[in-house]
Amino acid sequence: MSDEPAHRYTAAMAGEIERRWQDHWTERGTFHAPNPVGKLAGPVPEDKLFVQDMFPYPSGAGLHVGHPLGFIGTDVYARYHRMNGRNVLHTMGFDAFGLPAEQYAVQTGQHPRKTTEDNIETYLRQIRRLGLGHDDRRRISTIDPEYYRWTQWIFLQIFNSWYDDTVGRARPIAELVAQFESGERATPDGRAWAELSHADRQAVLNEHRLVYLSDAPVNWVPGLGTVISNEEVTADGRSERGNFPVFRKNLRQWMMRITAYSDRLIDDLERLDWPEKVKAMQRNWIGRSHGARVRFACGGESIEVFTTRPDTLFGATYMVLAPEHPLVDVIAAPAWPSEVDGRWTGGADTPGEAIAAYRRAASMKSDLDRQENKDKTGVFTGAYAVNPVNGASIPVFIADYVLMGYGTGAIMAVPGQDQRDWDFATAFGLPIIRTVAPSEGFDGEAYTGDGPAINSGFLDGMDIAEAKKAVIGWLEEHGHGRGTVQYKLRDWLFSRQRYWGEPFPIVYDEAGTPIAVPESMLPVELPEVDDYSPTTYDPEDADTEPSPPLSKANGWVEVELDLGDGVRTYRRDTNTMPNWAGSCWYQLRYVDPADDERFCAPENERYWLGPRPEQHGATDPGGVDLYVGGVEHAVLHLLYARFWQKVLFDLGHVSGDEPYRRLFNQGYIQAYAYADARGVYVNAAEVEEREGRFFHGDTEVFQEYGKMGKSLKNVVTPDEMCELYGADTFRLYEMSMGPMDVSRPWATKDVVGAQRFLQRLWRAIIDETTGEVRVVDGDVDEPTLRLLHKTIAGVHEDYSNLRYNTAGAKLIELTNHITKHHGDGCPRPVAEAMVQLLAPMCPHIAEELWSRLGHPESLAHGPFPTADPRYLVEDTAEYPIQVNGKVRARVTVPASATQEEIKSAALSEEKVAALVADKTPKKVIVVPGRLVNVVL
């Protein structure tokens, strides 16, 4: 330790260099990216790049080494392009509203603003050490009133819009009012617009607004004291946050009409450069299916069903309504028909009693029960319906395998082609008619494959696609139904009953009509309250009601305003927005963070985010050039943000209709955790491996693999890594672990490899004992030049394709070559190029070496080396010679050799000639630049 050379690149020296360069960059605003107009205006090159990390939430727990993986990845990309002359926008702000912040504040007994701002400071301190080239003028935070002013403004834009299906886009609500006024569009009850009261008009408009109040059933979570959106409910019917039971409850809540955009949200995925996996998840979530709605007569009523298989209509042998379906009580027979099947009655004396009992039982089942137990249950309503295609009379059941929330809440059951219907039919003794001939050898139950229609009258012989078309035509012609499209996507529940979120810019008049707060009065600031902790309940108690903390802010809820007809008293909306709101548009604010007239100046928006068809193709939607984050936001954030962008686009506020042109999902850094026999976790850093088993001291412990987390005692922090090795070593190691999109285990012991490399590179340029630059001037030998230019070319390509692991490997290779062949000093041109190539990944050491090599200017804006093609072509080529696919020999020929020349060189090679002997090769394959294969 003591006699370590004075000028070795140690962790301590790295730390000193890093602090110095970070200060240098900050002082000079090295990473300030100019805008075309406004407060950040400056000279802008046409060539720009907007790189963005997914909005981090500033957790109180601080960062572990997994968090910065993507941040470093985007930084390398940004630095690479900045060095190559592009105007690069890269920054980072904070998504700081939301439940976790509020819960953390409640735990620590402090105001959420205080804890959140403290956490942001901690977060910034941690990421600052990493040397990320952020434009710090563009840091924003969703909790800043100057930010959420515009979140509220966008909310009002959406509120004041409606979706015009005839033109397929959102329009200002005033244009709808004009249609009603002129009579171009009739009001729902046919009265003239002028005859409607103010409240009536608002009620009509509420049915069209893209944000509207709804009394529909919503997801109520007593354990959280708030309602949540469908996207936040897990598959087993619990809240994603907190894992509490979720209950369906009718509550008056704000909804966003995202369903108006279902088709565009699906269709526009094709124009995005996104991972297929994420696109598939969004398609799946939106759940578009094509089919038909068919009406079945039932007594004096008509039951409408949705089906994706109208071609199987002849096989419909019964119908099922969801237990909550409104027609159930209307159609239910007063008494069982004679000779009713005992399985159908549920043991009740009348259909009415059976239905009541069944509904009671169904309501007691949780979603989880329903999923675990897929045995089919149901009761007969006593009613029969008529199959429109053949006049058959079929019984109508209720069963909980039919959901009120999808389609029409009613189905035609075709047991021959649907396994669920098959199961029900078998349990209840109902007939099964196959209407598609199963393929040969099929021995299953319901047959869902393709085949010719059978038992289907005029459809017989047609395949599924033909039969669908034919039957839809028939239904439409005879007025029994029509082809239609169905979606799983539901409107977005947008209100939360929490404190720590954006207040709604809405007040209510005496009649309870919601009124937009005028733009001039934004932001509507979050009031101080004595008790910001929400009222939560017994998580299992469904009979509770949300009680928003803001409703307790007495001086705030009641407000005197003059909204045009004199000063009156209004009540504020006491909900807050979900924490997804702030992240729906933050890229727009990064672009223009200080504009206080607009959320973003159009010139700046167009420059950074506008479509560039000449560069990205005719259908380019625009958006952030590279957006990096985890796959966990595939449906939530990424769907909501696309929706807002499209509304803003329709209203003419932005020039592109997608927010993120290219999306990249980084993998996760995971870690081993160790628990002893009792299941108690031990500090992973203290575990030793001996003969394939693991020990903590003398106690045997057992390895698990997964997340890094405090409770698992396996957290490694970037701070520790910077301390032990320096930020550049840490950055390089993270980038070298593998491709960016692959998840992998953290291994602190491997970090030393990255450090040794940087030490070797440092030593090639700096004398470790004197600290003098030891590069040599003069000509560089040919092999070194060849390797150098090959490295330049390869690293260029690797950086632009986010393959940092292979870029790192190429640099190590070059450095090893220099160490081996130029131990007495690195040739200057090689040293300079090497430093430039390294700079995106290890910017501090690169700046330091660059400056020691005599360059006063920062390396942040280049230069970056380009490969000289002369050194990329070899003058000779070595060909492996395969005989029957096995490599037997090698020949070296001039690179200019023709295929014939290569062939004869190969055949005359000694070992090959011996193998060929007197035989005549059947074939000789020459792959130019690759190899020769002789087939005997």
Next chain:
RNA sequence: GCCCCCGUAGCCCAACAGGCAGAGGCAGCCCCCUUAAAAGGGGUUGAGUGCCGGUUCGAAUCCGGUCGGGGGCACCA
């Protein structure tokens, strides 16, 4: 149950578009430096690509099957 992704040295990972299985790192081994040590230097060993079959002159790569791991959806008509 349905859909998607991934299996290459002890470990993390390379291999352009089917063409010599290896770029790099960790660990191991040998040597050097050192009073000693290593987060120093130099060198070196190591897998036939999870398994079976097919296509091909040639397969880690393409196709079919199978096993293992990860993820998404799930009574959505």
